[in-house]
Amino acid sequence: MGVGYVVSCVAIDIYAAKRQMPYQIVYSSQATVPMSVAGLEEILADARAGNKAQDVTGALVYAEGVFFQIIEGDKETVRNLMANIARDSRHHSVKVVCEGSVEGRAFESWSMAYLNATAEQMSAWAGLPGTSTLDDLLADIGRAPDRVPRILVSVLHALRR
Secondary structure: OOOOOOOOOOOOOOHHHHHHOOOEEEEEEEEEOOOOEEEEEEEHHHHHHHHHHHOOEHHHHHHHHEEEEEEEEEEHHHHHHHHHHOOOOEEEEEEEEEEOOOOOOOOOOOOOOOEEEHHHHHHHHHOOOOOOOHHHHHHHHHHOOHHHHHHHHHHHHHHHH
16 A cells, blocks of 8 residues: 655755754545444554654544544654554555644644544634535645644644643
């Protein structure tokens, strides 16, 4: 299974390499089968343990059979983790919508935060009409990855409620 990539959505200044800025990947994928609560809890337990051991942070959003995940940490570690995630049989159609160095971690206090969302919530987070489907949302993000930071901020706000 291949992983589709888009151009980095984060501008990097010339000193980024010297500061060893965190690296972030945002991807979406389709669940192979609808996930049960127990299945999601298993994914989260594994992710939290593995991420903590590798100093990776992030968030997982599951909405109507679609995963939307943010992972962040050391560049090599995050890219290796993404390669492993792409091979996981619990999902398919993995698409990296944004990746690159970032000024700081968005989810630094979570080894893996989790939100169960609806298509309407995800659309609102991206600034799209509430009638948008998840397919419409993912297509829009593919065309305009600049929506990703807005979605990240919305996920953070939702986690704080």
